[in-house]
Amino acid sequence: MKIAIVTAGGAGMFCGSCMHDNTWAKGLHAAGHDVTLLPTYTPIRVDEEDLSAKRVFLGGINIYMESKSRLWHRLPRPLTRWLDHPRILNLASKMSISNDAKELGELTLASLQGTDGPQDREVEELINYLCEELKPEVVCFSNILQTGVVKSLRKRFTGKIYCVLQGDDIFLKDLPEPYQSQAVSMISDMGEHFDGYITHSDYYRDFMSQFLSLPVENFYRLPLGIDLSGHDGKPGAKENSPLTIGYFARICPEKGFHHSLEAFRIFHAEHSDSRLLIGGYLGSKDQAFYEQQLESVRDLGNAIQYIGSPTSQTEKVDVYKQFDLFSVPTTYHEPKGLPVLEAWANGIPVIQPNHGAFPEMIQRTNGGVLVSPENSEELANAWLKLAKDHGQREEYSHAGHRGVREHFSVETMVSETVRIFNES
Numbered sequence: 001m002k003i004a005i006v007t008a009g010g011a012g013m014f015c016g017s018c019m020h021d022n023t024w025a026k027g028l029h030a031a032g033h034d035v036t037l038l039p040t041y042t043p044i045r046v047d048e049e050d051l052s053a054k055r056v057f058l059g060g061i062n063i064y065m066e067s068k069s070r071l072w073h074r075l076p077r078p079l080t081r082w083l084d085h086p087r088i089l090n091l092a093s094k095m096s097i098s099n100d101a102k103e104l105g106e107l108t109l110a111s112l113q114g115t116d117g118p119q120d121r122e123v124e125e126l127i128n129y130l131c132e133e134l135k136p137e138v139v140c141f142s143n144i145l146q147t148g149v150v151k152s153l154r155k156r157f158t159g160k161i162y163c164v165l166q167g168d169d170i171f172l173k174d175l176p177e178p179y180q181s182q183a184v185s186m187i188s189d190m191g192e193h194f195d196g197y198i199t200h201s202d203y204y205r206d207f208m209s210q211f212l213s214l215p216v217e218n219f220y221r222l223p224l225g226i227d228l229s230g231h232d233g234k235p236g237a238k239e240n241s242p243l244t245i246g247y248f249a250r251i252c253p254e255k256g257f258h259h260s261l262e263a264f265r266i267f268h269a270e271h272s273d274s275r276l277l278i279g280g281y282l283g284s285k286d287q288a289f290y291e292q293q294l295e296s297v298r299d300l301g302n303a304i305q306y307i308g309s310p311t312s313q314t315e316k317v318d319v320y321k322q323f324d325l326f327s328v329p330t331t332y333h334e335p336k337g338l339p340v341l342e343a344w345a346n347g348i349p350v351i352q353p354n355h356g357a358f359p360e361m362i363q364r365t366n367g368g369v370l371v372s373p374e375n376s377e378e379l380a381n382a383w384l385k386l387a388k389d390h391g392q393r394e395e396y397s398h399a400g401h402r403g404v405r406e407h408f409s410v411e412t413m414v415s416e417t418v419r420i421f422n423e424s
């Protein structure tokens with residue numbers, strides 16, 4: 001099967017959706033399918049081999065300028081195309097260009113207008129490439145904001161078109177009114193042009209069907225999958241000294257970073273030799289939040305350590321191997337949960353909030369426990385209980401390690417992908 005996955009670059013950060021799309025493409029390719037991963041906005045950034053095409057479509061600088069300046073739109077395309085070069089886009093990403101939804105209402109609507117809006121030239125280039133050069137059987141968009149392309153694409157493309165929904169609501173909900181309502185309405189109206197929508201959890205299927213006013217029967221559940229090669233952490237209750245609680249995710253309020261700190265203060269009062277080891281991307285948008293939260297636990301000193309964002313999978317796995325317990329206590333109802341899979345892949349029990357995709361994941365593997373969302377005291381008590389109960393930690397460790405291999409492997413994800421594309 002010939003497949004084009006149109007992914008969205010993460011503006012220089014390690015983005016879970018980018019990493020998932022890259023792993024997905026790699027798995028499909030290994031299974032014998034002809035897969036092209038096309039980046040949009042910016043190049044993608046992953047901690048494994050980057051399989052994306054070197055050309056970036058809908059380059060972030062140009063689509064921004066097109067929405068802001070009529071003069072820019074009159075410039076001959078050869079004079080602006082150089083700004084779509086990956087090096088230029090990566091440089092722009094490092095200059096802290098905003099990706100805050102609160103500032104991007106007009107740009108969002110312009111993107112969703114497709115060839116009827118100011119980005120028509122860039123959209124036509126992507127459509128021409130798909131229809132005249134690549135000629136896939138299936139086109140799959142991995143971000144709902146890319147789908148302004150689909151109305152015009154459908155007029156020329158006879159294959160199947162899907163969209164993977166994997167956290168799109170967090171951006172849409174941050175849009176100020178009237179942009180939010182207008183964007184949601186435009187996305188809903190485009191539903192007729194898709195063969196289906198793909199989610200990684202039943203929770204997100206039901207939620208997004210309602211949020212976007214799309215028929216639930218047009219949704220397909222694709223199990224999340226990770227490449228387990230390189231995740232060589234061994235299951236079993238570890239005897240680390242000091243006992244280590246792990247957080248590995250983007251440093252931001254919606255991932256519950258502040259709840260990790262609050263819970264660790266309670267935990268550390270009973271385990272003075274413990275530490276909280278933090279890994280993950282910290283963007284300029286969340287720098288002030290991070291500093292404010294660290295100041296609140298300054299008295300705990302070196303018991304709290306931030307090791308930054310590892311640049312390779314090997315470095316990331318080495319971090320996971322230091323954890324005894326793992327939690328990312330999100331306030332946002334997470335639709336995927338990649339860090340949970342990575343923790344299980346290395347034999348780490350997880351303690352997660354009872355919302356989003358987490359209940360489904362833990363029910364499937366029995367690799368940890370659920371606690372009330374946004375309840376730092378309950379989270380700390382769950383850590384305390386498992387710190388004392390080595391037998392239960394051992395059981396969760398082996399169950400998660402086994403369960404991620406049975407239910408969340410790349411091979412499972414690929415076989416289900418082919419079934420969806422063939423049968424829907």
